[in-house]
Amino acid sequence: MNEIGLIGLAVMGQNLALNIARKGYSVSVFNRTSEKTKEFLEERVKNEKIEGYHDIKSFVESLKKPRKIILMVKAGKPVDDVIQELLPYLEKGDLIIDGGNSYFKDTSRRIKELKEKGILYLGMGVSGGEAGALHGPSLMPGGSIEAYEMVKDVLLKIAAQTESGPCCTYVGNDSAGHFVKMVHNGIEYAIMQAISEVYDIMRKILKFSPEEIGDVFERWNNGELNSFLMEISFKIMRYKDEETGKHLVDLILDEAEQKGTGKWTSQTALDLGIPTPSLSLAVEARSLSFFKEDRVKLSGKVKKTYPDVKLDKEKVIKDLENALLFSVFTSFSQGLWLIHEASKTFEYNIDLPEVLRIWKGGCIIRAKILDFLREILNENKENVNLLDSDKSISFLMDKLDSIRYVTNLAKEFYIPTLVLSSSLDYFLSMVEGNLPANLIQAQRDFFGAHTYRRIDKEGIFHTEWEPID
Ligand SMILES: NC(=O)c1ccc[n+]([C@@H]2O[C@H](COP(=O)([O-])OP(=O)(O)OC[C@H]3O[C@@H](n4cnc5c(N)ncnc54)[C@H](OP(=O)(O)O)[C@@H]3O)[C@@H](O)[C@H]2O)c1
Missing domain, CATH: 1.10.1040.10 (N-(1-d-carboxylethyl)-l-norvaline Dehydrogenase; domain 2)
Structure with a gap:
């Protein structure tokens, strides 16, 4: 039984899987196109404990419970597709971590949908490109603190290390991790x-x-x-x-x-x-x-x-x-x-x-x-x-x-x-106390009666700037 599962063996997934394995964790990997899994195992995996699977059921069954599965697939529909494929084999308490650049609103939706099924979900920004993924990325996980605690040790170990500590922290609730990653970008x-x-x-x-x-x-x-x-x-x-x-x-x-x-x-x-x-x-x-x-x-x-x-x-x-x-x-x-x-x-x-x-x-x-x-x-x-x-x-x-x-x-x-x-x-x-927005307010009020406020007295004002008939 392996400790961590990872789906998506493109640039980021391959390097992250190697990084995790090199920190002493056993990893199961899966990729939609089986050929890539084979190539990865043959060409890049040396002494690391990484096992490849060619169907999602045996991939899930190879993982210790509660299962922890990292997705490194293309953002958008592919993430939903993979979640749908995983769901029949997952159990309450299992955890999915989306490490891709997902849109934060998608992450909020997924957290909510999966919570109803008892599945935990983290939206985790990963930055550093392929070298970062291999040698230590900056990790921005967000979601429930309970979900974070399940993988905290692994994440802190695989993240880049600086004199100010590992480049990973619990960023915040819900889609906070993907939000912060989006703004990072x-x-x-x-x-x-x-x-x-x-x-x-x-x-x-x-x-x-x-x-x-x-x-x-x-x-x-x-x-x-x-x-x-x-x-x-x-x-x-x-x-x-x-x-x-x-x-x-x-x-x-x-x-x-x-x-x-x-x-x-x-x-x-x-x-x-x-x-x-x-x-x-x-x-x-x-x-x-x-x-x-x-x-x-x-x-x-x-x-x-x-x-x-x-x-x-x-x-x-x-x-x-x-x-x-x-x-x-x-x-x-x-x-x-x-x-x-x-x-x-x-x-x-x-x-x-x-x-x-x-x-x-x-x-x-x-x-x-x-x-x-x-x-x-x-x-x-x-x-x-x-x-x-x-x-x-x-x-x-x-x-x-x-x-x-x-x-x-x-x-x-x-x-x-x-x-x-x-x-x-x-x-x-x-650093400018007076911007020309006063003229914009006047224009808005002139053509659309949108009203304005004044600097010399309280209230909301409208002016008949010129007769309309
Ligand atoms: N590249 C970077 O520097 C970088 C940095 C930070 C974050 N990211 C994010 O990390 C994620 C992975 O990035 P990447 O550059 O390694 O790869 P990518 O080109 O974004 O995605 C390719 C991976 O997604 C899989 N995939 C695509 N559609 C799928 C579907 N419908 N069902 C299942 N799997 C599907 C592919 O499988 P197949 O092999 O079968 O096509 C492949 O494993 C993305 O969200 C990306 O935005 C990338």
């Missing part, structure tokens, strides 16, 4: 886009080669910007295509794909009324990138006259570093605010500093700055978007001139900076 989209915008400026304005940009990125990675995304970016810059000998990044088509988590983050933020402009514009940037043909066609129709300026390259590089730090900070600020609001609305009971702690290792957005963000949040847990602190204001104000300069410079050279600019605008909006 939203922040990931924003940081990836911000890095790409900075790269674009170095490439097109400073005329740097990928090699030179790699050197700058590596330098930044040794400082405050130290992070997984910075690290892979400098490695990408230096990577040469075997076939052509050219830098591979220059040969990659500029159409960014997406699987949905970034879009869900923005949609949810809009639903909950929390401003996440940088996260949303990162999704928009990917959508814009997809219109390659139109972009190429239109670029030929626009005459671009570039300013004749002599730039101090070292200064621009310092400004770019500051601008990126500004954008990374404000992207986390927006994401954490959204998680906090969701925690209240859906009664998840999420501990935000704990979320930052489990993002410190294993995951794609792991970064040195997380310690600083935790420090700010730990000083005042009500400071949910991190902005209400002298430390954050001074951090951002130190970089304000840089991000202003960088975004203006980019515009002079016709370079779009959706995330960098929106990070700046988010901050400027949040």
Whole structure:
């Protein structure tokens, strides 16, 4: 009898199964396409105690009771399909853990449906890609605490380990785990886009080669910007295509794909009324990138006259570093605010500093700055978007001139900076006591009698702005 079952032997499932087995647990695995199970056992399993099954019944029967089954299958309908296949063989008290990038509302529904059948369910965000899954991912499990307790020991062991502890915690009730993973991905989209915008400026304005940009990125990675995304970016810059000998990044088509988590983050933020402009514009940037043909066609129709300026390259590089730090900070600020609001609305009971702690290792957005963000949040847990602190204001104000300069410079050279600019605008909006929303209210009242409130007296007002007949 094996201790853990795992279904879905694609990239993530294979590596997670090996990780679990290497921590001393016996694992049963199953994959819809049997061939993959065979290949996995033959090619990757060495001394690990992993057994493959080719039908779901014998897979379930191979597990110790109460059974603990991790799903690493494609998000969406496949998760429901697998649950339906499992159900006839499961018993009350068994536990299913969905480790995929499931939509949090699907997870809430599944938790409810399975609870009625006496089956426990955890929705667990897993971040770190294939290397993370193998060597230690960041795990974000949510659901009932009873379900978490059943697998806590395994999860804590297989998670990435940092000086602040294992990158796994009980995130909260219901779909809290998948919600936090979704926002993690939203922040990931924003940081990836911000890095790409900075790269674009170095490439097109400073005329740097990928090699030179790699050197700058590596330098930044040794400082405050130290992070997984910075690290892979400098490695990408230096990577040469075997076939052509050219830098591979220059040969990659500029159409960014997406699987949905970034879009869900923005949609949810809009639903909950929390401003996440940088996260949303990162999704928009990917959508814009997809219109390659139109972009190429239109670029030929626009005459671009570039300013004749002599730039101090070292200064621009310092400004770019500051601008990126500004954008990374404000992207986390927006994401954490959204998680906090969701925690209240859906009664998840999420501990935000704990979320930052489990993002410190294993995951794609792991970064040195997380310690600083935790420090700010730990000083005042009500400071949910991190902005209400002298430390954050001074951090951002130190970089304000840089991000202003960088975004203006980019515009002079016709370079779009959706995330960098929106990070700046988010901050400027949040520190502005008077926004022009008064005019919007007046317009709404003018054409739709939507009413408005005044700053000089209490009440709800409507004005006949002009006679309608
Ligand atoms: N890749 C990453 O870096 C990453 C990182 C974090 C989280 N995730 C999430 O982790 C999950 C697994 O990701 P992945 O990249 O390893 O694989 P994937 O490409 O998302 O999914 C492939 C797996 O799903 C199975 N599957 C698809 N439809 C099925 C169905 N109707 N019934 C049963 N099984 C079905 C496939 O089985 P067959 O072999 O039979 O087709 C295969 O095992 C996904 O939710 C993904 O979003 C991925």
